Amino acid sequence: MAMNTRLEEMKMRTRTGVHKDARQSNIIDIEAECIREELSMMQCVSRLTRRMCESERVIIQEDENIVFTRTHKHVPISFMTRQSGQQHSERIFHELGPISNICADWGMVLSQGLLQRKTMAEETLSHLENDPDAVEFLSAAIETIDAVLNLVKRYSVKAKQLGRNDIVTMLNHVPENPPRTFHEALQFIRFVHAIVWLSGHYHVGLGRFDQYMWPYLKDDLLEGRIDMKNAEDLLAEFFISLNKDSDLYPGVQQGDNGQTLMIGGITKEGLDGVNELTYMVLRVARDVAMIDPKINLRISKDTDLELLALAAELTRLGLGFPQYSNDDVVIPALNAHGYKLEDARNYTVAACWEFIIPGKGMEVVNIGAVSLPAAVDEGIRKVLSNNGTFEDIISCTADNIQLQVNNLVEHYRKLYLPPAPFYSVLMNGCLETGRDLSKGLDYNNFGIHGACTSNAVDVLAAVKRYVFDEKSVKPDSLIYALDNNFEHMEELRQRLSGNEFKVGNNNDYVDDFLISLLDIFADACEAVEDNGRGGCIRPGTGSAMYYVWLSKGQENMHEPVVGATADGRKAGDYFSANLAPSQGIKVKGPISVLQSFSKIHYSRIYNGGPITIELSDSVFRTEEDIMKVAMLIRTFARLGCQQLQLNTLNVEALKDARKHPEEYSNLIVRVWGWSGYFCELDEEYQDQIIARHIHLV
Amino acid sequence: MNNGIVFDIQEFSVHDGPGIRTTVFLKGCPSRCKWCHNPEGLRGEPEEITGPAGKRIAGKEYTAEELAAILNQQAEILTMNKGGVTFSGGEPLFQALFVSEVIDRLQGLHVLLDTHGYAEQKEFSLLAEKSDLIYFDLKLIASEAHQRWTGVDNKPILQNLKILSTQNKPPYVIRIPLVPGVTDTMQNMHDIADIIQKLKRGPERIELLPYNTAAGSKYSSCGLVFKPDFIESKDINIKLSIFNDCGIPVLVK
16 A cells, blocks of 8 residues: 555645645735836736746645645636637637646656756747847746745745755756756646636646656666655655645646546657656555546557556545546547657647647637537437438438537637747747747647537438338427427337337447437538637537536537437436436446447547446456456457546446436446346335445445 | 357457356256255346446347357357356256257357256256356255255256266266255255265366355346245355365366
8 A cells, every 4th residue: 555644634635625725715905016117918828927936935845745735716718718809809818718638748848847847938038139029028027936946045045944945955956957867857747736726727638647657666786776765755745746736727627627647658868768757656546546637548459457456456546547548549530630659659639639749839728519419309300300411410410410510610610729938838849939838839739529420310210210211200299299308208219218219228229329419520521621729629428507508508618508318318408527427327238338429430439538337346346346447448459449537436326326316327336146227226225236336435 | 949048259258168158048947946046047138237337138049050160250269268158047957959969069168068957868968068167056955945945856966976987987076065954955966965975977166256245136126036045154064184085176266
């Protein structure tokens, strides 16, 4: 176990939030200052970083070996909207405004240190002194570097007062200079990463952690400066520290903060990148058992079962990670769409699942969703009321998908990306060329998710089968049923919603629609030649909150809301999330689910969006069980699937399953020497299983 | 040509044998064990069951071709993961000819037969020959007690076990449900150990399956009443040492 008393106490303190007592609720009036001094947007943004750093309180807890605790509750970013409103009246923001959901080149920053980054900025400045934009940007970047270093200096002074000479030594060296040890590297990242958040950016991921950190750990181990136990101890503290401020991070729900961390996979050169740190990250994440960082694991058809078994142990905790992505599928797809091979091999994930390149991407991977249920719904309504053919439905659906894609892209042509001088320090080429990252990096694509795929596919399969093949449902009675939410037509609804002809059963009749619908979506994205920033549109299969929003509606949502659907789903019922069978559909099982979703042409659907499978934690109790889960994960890779989220149902979820059995029809729990469907057990026994699960925790 | 009735096909059934397996639950069982946890597997015909999630029909008719085709769809995956197909129930021997025809059509899949051995010798041998591994349930050795708690005579069961032990394959595992006050008595355990010791070819291992009070959880769904006639909550007597003389590994599952 990586945890000891010190770490357990630290974790407990973080959970109870003792450190929040030191938080400041005052909001810095950056706006007044910017107006008074007539600062440009670039200057406003660097001023924000500076003021935030200057006014941070210095907090060092007695037992900490890695320091920094954020005390500012709020980052005043509203000035961006107002300032930009004056300067760019036609432009729109993405989400909250500040640059988000990209990944820094942490390895580069570590290897150079902030001082060398500053020297680079100064050098470029001396070449480009006649370029006012470059001068402004580089000066702003330097201002932010100085601000960070000054904050670090204040931490160092405080550490000295507290007699923590170990911390003083460390802070006198990093993040100004490249780290000399694994410990210094962790401290370096802690500061710089936290200040990216503090600058108003969000969904700040940690990229390929085991790749850029391993050289420091390896050297320490070789030189005998550290042993594995102490390294785990430091890593555990680092992971706990990532949970300190996460309640302040913006997200749809608490915990939805996009603090991802990628491990595993091949190197830029195409070699196996798995190292001892890969394993250590999984062990420590398992033992720390907190929601951050969110571990992602890159695998391939040849990944060791031992590594997958360790990952399965982490899955077992029910935290919803690691999430798995398949190098065999992701890398060729990125490479086929304009990503250099060495960059494609270096992919990580954005906040949720989108594949991005650290240090080289200024991509907006989630400009919105295409509602696939809305597209097929429009198709069948238009065509069935005019006695059209099934082919007409497909072509009408395709038109609607193209329209939805075009609308999103047109809207985002007005996208305004505010400058990000500090984030630019951490990227490739910005300081070298004097260009802020908001002006674009190597990759400038947009991503659109095709949301709620399974319901849309099930609708097509049901209409084809019952209206066209069997002719057992009349077109007008189907439309009438949809318009009236199946009121008094329960028999029809049940026929349409039958489990058999649904995606997730490895049934080609249905799965052919899965392939063709997503191909149509890919066609629509490929038809957009330029997204307005010199990039393309990447189609994906994530749903995020759309499985709720597209059904219930949401303020300011561009995507259309859909009522009852021809797969027997009633108005207001949730759609399917990501790549999972439709809600309430009992499919054959996880193998068939993988087989169904393996058929998608992932070479064209490459923005990401995981197959989502739920398992009860009772199916991995023994080492042998864990190994079987590892085999299931390897099967995912061997079948050529792209991304997998394996959820373990824990006590809370089991309780929820009792309240909403219709949403958990596939949930299997182990009862005795056997497994059963949780929702088919009597309540008292469900209680008992829940009680037993509590016992396990 | 025999059609079969199946009440469930469960994928990734991690507790039904080695590797990744798909388990076919065959409907219909000659026995009526008081502790049976799969009441929907008892009757031979399809029936409607009502759970909290709504009504559904338990039991679907398949031809051997249909069922084999479903299983073969996953053959590569199951084999790649050192698994295969498990036939369970109900009691697979209850539909022995059907199961045999299904096995004949499988594409090299590892077959595990999960049985309590109550069938005519001919039927038992038919499936035993075609299986790669057998999970053989032993419950009670005293014949009156067996009759009382399971509703059937145990002579054919013991006879089939003896026959299995005289063949040189397939390997088998003896599984003993530990039902408090019924099968877990010292007497019964000693009787079982005696029988195992006398077998010509012993099992790979012995598995003890402690009774879990959730056994009755599906009865009301099937319109049945669970009447265990024993004290469910009683402590279970687990004495591994009884099997010491058998020289066979014993596991508690």
